Amino acid sequence: xxxxxxxxxxxxxxxxxxxxxxxxxxxxxxxxxxxxxxxxxxxxxxxxxxxxxxxxxxxxxxxxxxxxxxxxxxxxxxxxxxxxxxxxxxxxxxxxxxxxxxxxxxxxxxxxxxxxxxxxxxxxxxxxxxxxxxxxxxxxxxxxxxxxxxxxxxxxxxxxxxxxxxxxxxxxxxxxxxxxxxxxxxxxxxxxxxxxxxxxxxxxxxxxxxxxxxxxxxxxxxxxxxxxxxxxxxxxxxxxxxxxx
Numbered sequence: 001x002x003x004x005x006x007x008x009x010x011x012x013x014x015x016x017x018x019x020x021x022x023x024x025x026x027x028x029x030x031x032x033x034x035x036x037x038x039x040x041x042x043x044x045x046x047x048x049x050x051x052x053x054x055x056x057x058x059x060x061x062x063x064x065x066x067x068x069x070x071x072x073x074x075x076x077x078x079x080x081x082x083x084x085x086x087x088x089x090x091x092x093x094x095x096x097x098x099x100x101x102x103x104x105x106x107x108x109x110x111x112x113x114x115x116x117x118x119x120x121x122x123x124x125x126x127x128x129x130x131x132x133x134x135x136x137x138x139x140x141x142x143x144x145x146x147x148x149x150x151x152x153x154x155x156x157x158x159x160x161x162x163x164x165x166x167x168x169x170x171x172x173x174x175x176x177x178x179x180x181x182x183x184x185x186x187x188x189x190x191x192x193x194x195x196x197x198x199x200x201x202x203x204x205x206x207x208x209x210x211x212x213x214x215x216x217x218x219x220x221x222x223x224x225x226x227x228x229x230x231x232x233x234x235x236x237x238x239x240x241x242x243x244x245x
Contacts, residue, residue: 003192107133144182
């Protein structure tokens, strides 16, 4: 079974660092990655994608993450200025914010694929309402494990408790869960199998649910995004078949 690191953040102006990260991923045996530009870089055009794909044998998919300041800022960021740069190419769109009103608005918007929770402070803000709206829109709740890498043991223990709480909240409400490492330091990178083991042994997820978060659910996300770029696509799960009555 092929697993994904579904959030590998890259500095698109530092290709030496990108090559090093790709090399570490390959040595770990990672075969599928979803890359995300850091900072304000947004235009994941054809030339850049081809250049990235020339650096590795891994399968690469693409995402951008927005951190809006308020609901109006979210609406502005979802305007053509942001989306037009990537509208011709399959690009996952995630929203990351500790502000509940923005989370709710994002969960209502069909253009948003993922609501992201990276750090414990943001994780504490997730509500059942956002999970329910994401289910209605067939979007995804994403949780990163990067907070478990802190050096301070007391803080690490608190972070694990918050990870446990949010993962089981999403699971209990039947939200569609994505889990990734999202490690900035290339030496913290782990194969998804190792992270699945952590989710099972330390965070109490069943092996089936843990594997889904790194494989099946990521494939559903990619399918959702590619469907959006299919001219025969009508709505989620429905396609127009040419020649049909």
